[in-house]
Amino acid sequence: xxxxxxxxxxxxxxxxxxxxxxxxxxxxxxxxxxxxxxxxxxxxxxxxxxxxxxxxxxxxxxxxxxxxxxxxxxxxxxxxxxxxxxxxxxxxxxxxxxxxxxxxxxxxxxxxxxxxxxxxxxxxxxxxxxxxxxxxxxxxxxxxxxxxxxxxxxxxxxxxxxxxxxxxxxxxxxxxxxxxxxxxxxxxxxxxxxxxxxxxxxxxxxxxxxxxxxxxxxxxxxxxxxx
Amino acid sequence: xxxxxxxxxxxxxxxxxxxxxxxxxxxxxxxxxxxxxxxxxxxxxxxxxxxxxxxxxxxxxxxxxxxxxxxxxxxxxxxxxxxxxxxxxxxxxxxxxxxxxxxxxxxxxxxxxxxxxxxxxxxxxxxxxxxxxxxxxxxxxxxxxxxxxxxxxxxxxxxxxxxxxxxxxxxxxxxxxxxxxxxxxxxxxxxxxxxxxxxxxxxxxxxxxxxxxxxxxxxxxxxxxxxxxxxxxxxxxxxxxxxxxxxxxxxxxxxxxxxxxxxxxxxxxxxxxxxxxxxxxxxxxxxxxxxxxxxxxxxxxxxxxxxxxxxxxxxxxxxxxxxxxxxxxxxxxxxxxxxxxxxxxxxxxxxxxxxxxxxxxxxxxxxxxxxxxxxxxxxxxxxxxxxxxxxxxxxxxxxxxxxxxxxxxxxxxxxxxxxxxxxxxxxxxxxxxxxxxx
Numbered sequence: 001x002x003x004x005x006x007x008x009x010x011x012x013x014x015x016x017x018x019x020x021x022x023x024x025x026x027x028x029x030x031x032x033x034x035x036x037x038x039x040x041x042x043x044x045x046x047x048x049x050x051x052x053x054x055x056x057x058x059x060x061x062x063x064x065x066x067x068x069x070x071x072x073x074x075x076x077x078x079x080x081x082x083x084x085x086x087x088x089x090x091x092x093x094x095x096x097x098x099x100x101x102x103x104x105x106x107x108x109x110x111x112x113x114x115x116x117x118x119x120x121x122x123x124x125x126x127x128x129x130x131x132x133x134x135x136x137x138x139x140x141x142x143x144x145x146x147x148x149x150x151x152x153x154x155x156x157x158x159x160x161x162x163x164x165x166x167x168x169x170x171x172x173x174x175x176x177x178x179x180x181x182x183x184x185x186x187x188x189x190x191x192x193x194x195x196x197x198x199x200x201x202x203x204x205x206x207x208x209x210x211x212x213x214x215x216x217x218x219x220x221x222x223x224x225x226x227x
Numbered sequence: 228x229x230x231x232x233x234x235x236x237x238x239x240x241x242x243x244x245x246x247x248x249x250x251x252x253x254x255x256x257x258x259x260x261x262x263x264x265x266x267x268x269x270x271x272x273x274x275x276x277x278x279x280x281x282x283x284x285x286x287x288x289x290x291x292x293x294x295x296x297x298x299x300x301x302x303x304x305x306x307x308x309x310x311x312x313x314x315x316x317x318x319x320x321x322x323x324x325x326x327x328x329x330x331x332x333x334x335x336x337x338x339x340x341x342x343x344x345x346x347x348x349x350x351x352x353x354x355x356x357x358x359x360x361x362x363x364x365x366x367x368x369x370x371x372x373x374x375x376x377x378x379x380x381x382x383x384x385x386x387x388x389x390x391x392x393x394x395x396x397x398x399x400x401x402x403x404x405x406x407x408x409x410x411x412x413x414x415x416x417x418x419x420x421x422x423x424x425x426x427x428x429x430x431x432x433x434x435x436x437x438x439x440x441x442x443x444x445x446x447x448x449x450x451x452x453x454x455x456x457x458x459x460x461x462x463x464x465x466x467x468x469x470x471x472x473x474x475x476x477x478x479x480x481x482x483x484x485x486x487x488x489x490x491x492x493x494x495x496x497x498x499x500x501x502x503x504x505x506x507x508x509x510x511x512x513x514x515x516x517x518x519x520x521x522x523x524x525x526x527x528x529x530x531x532x533x534x535x536x537x538x539x540x541x542x543x544x545x546x547x548x549x550x551x552x553x554x555x556x557x558x559x560x561x562x563x564x565x566x567x568x569x570x571x572x573x574x575x576x577x578x579x580x581x582x583x584x585x586x587x588x589x590x591x592x593x594x595x596x597x598x599x600x601x602x603x604x605x606x607x608x609x610x611x612x613x614x615x616x617x618x619x620x621x622x623x624x625x626x627x628x629x630x631x632x633x634x635x636x637x638x639x640x641x642x643x644x645x646x647x648x649x650x651x652x653x654x655x656x657x658x659x660x661x662x663x664x665x
């Protein structure tokens with residue numbers, strides 16, 4: 001499902017090149033739940049941005065669902081994000097002027113679903129994250145956990161092939177984090193491929209595989225007891 | 228740690244090139260969806276303020292040029308209303324008067340399109356005032372050159388509403404021998420100009436006796452009324468009843484110098500003119516519609532003010548465009564993160580840009596509609612009832628449906644451009660930077 005080969009990424013600050021990813025390679029099978037963990041500054045979020053097609057690596061290759069995404073044009077990358085990928089952001093990234101259901105509707109309408117079909121799919125997604133009764137709430141009227149679950153619903157509404165989650169529990173309390181992680185596990189049990197970045201080890205081990213990043217390289221790959 | 232790459236089947240990336248061309252309907256649907264929600268959930272007072280600014284801009288576009296053109300249009304209307312009527316017939320250049328006038332008048336009155344007709348007998352002359360105060364016979368009296376026009380008071384009033392221009396004293400009656408109406412341009416108290424080329428009479432009021440010097444005759448007459456129509460051809464004349472003028476100029480054949488015609492509403496004066504030309508009356512007189520008889524300076528002023536109005540309108544349009552640009556730019560900049568998120572979740576850039584253009588169009592439409600309401604419900608009726616008192620005309624507000632429609636179109640076009648450009652600038656920014664607020 002995902003094949004990454006010798007991926008490198010560096011940032012230029014004040015004329016100097018700072019390497020963040022120093023040649024990363026790995027594979028993820030379809031239906032796998034992978035967590036990427038590591039210390040702050042280890043490059044885990046940067047790696048997710050490259051995988052989620054939000055940023056461009058300096059070199060290396062990324063194959064997502066048999067597509068060499070490095071060769072895609074910006075327009076094609078946008079299309080792939082819409083059709084194949086789902087993304088859950090650390091700070092929820094909901095559109096503040098749209099209600100919960102409207103946030104989920106936007107990508108579905110972009111995909112060409114009729115309003116009726118889109119609404120049906122959006123309600124199903126909300127149902128899956130347990131927020132069916134909050135569909136008309138604006139993000140400002142939802143708690144942090146609820147917003148994160150709406151964000152998940154938006155990411156899974158169009159049934160993406162791969163779901164990326166960037167520190168989805170970073171801003172949540174323990175109880176709410178558990179609800180969010182339960183949601184991921186339920187999705188994974190239904191066959192959803194998930195790549196989750198987290199710095200919390202107790203959450204990372206809920207995945208099938210844990211990649212530990214350190215200083216821009218994969219330090220270890222750990223298969224959890226789940227398997 | 229070593230990770231081996233499994234052989235993979237590379238799909239052609241053209242797959243995504245094809246999918247990249249989303250149906251226009253999806254882009255439109257999302258654009259409308261986002262725009263409408265943004266408008267609905269925006270602060271109502273901010274929305275009203277933007278619409279108000281757009282309405283004021285629209286008024287600036289329409290009213291400034293409308294008043295400028297209306298200023299000349301007021302003069303054109305007055306010229307037609309008080310001097311030429313719908314048609315003015317004058318003698319041929321090689322003749323001293325309109326031959327066979329009575330037959331001509333009879334024919335005109337027989338035409339179903341013609342409502343009223345008035346004949347004028349005109350002779351150049353001079354008016355003298357304050358001649359009784361002369362101490363010696365060699366003293367020069369106050370005098371002014373003027374055209375003396377003999378009219379049938381009833382007919383003239385029916386065509387040109389001359390009685391409505393009387394600002395002091397009374398209008399003439401058919402039996403007013405020895406009485407005149409004098410134009411305000413001949414009186415110093417109304418037109419305080421006294422140059423060698425334009426003399427005006429001081430101390431002449433209603434009831435003052437003045438002397439007319441016409442065709443070698445001198446006749447003392449009394450000022451019965453003073454006229455002010457803001458039409459030079461009327462305000463520079465002296466009006467008397469026609470039998471008296473005919474007597475002074477010895478016009479015993481009743482041949483007139485000018486005939487003015489008023490047609491029924493809805494009649495095209497050009498149609499009546501063509502009718503008269505077909506009946507060979509063109510051989511007897513020069514026949515002109517009011518438009519054809521317009522003085523050249525009025526036509527030039529009309530063109531000049533039209534250009535001036537368009538220039539001012541263009542400045543207004545630029546200001547409007549900048550206003551919309553700033554509004555949309557600020558709106559887009561403050562929602563930079565939202566735009567980044569939309570791009571991040573795969574929303575086509577065109578849909579995002581469209582949502583901002585549609586918001587700009589919304590402001591443009593409502594601003595224009597509000598502006599049109601102000602113009603047609605309030606300003607136009609008000610200026611029609613209370614023309615602006617300019618020195619040389621009663622200015623009205625000229626707004627034609629075509630002109631207003633064109634300005635709505637121009638404003639909408641400028642609004643769309645001004646909405647699109649800032650949206651494009653913000654949408655073009657790096658997606659990740661926008662999401663992370665970098």
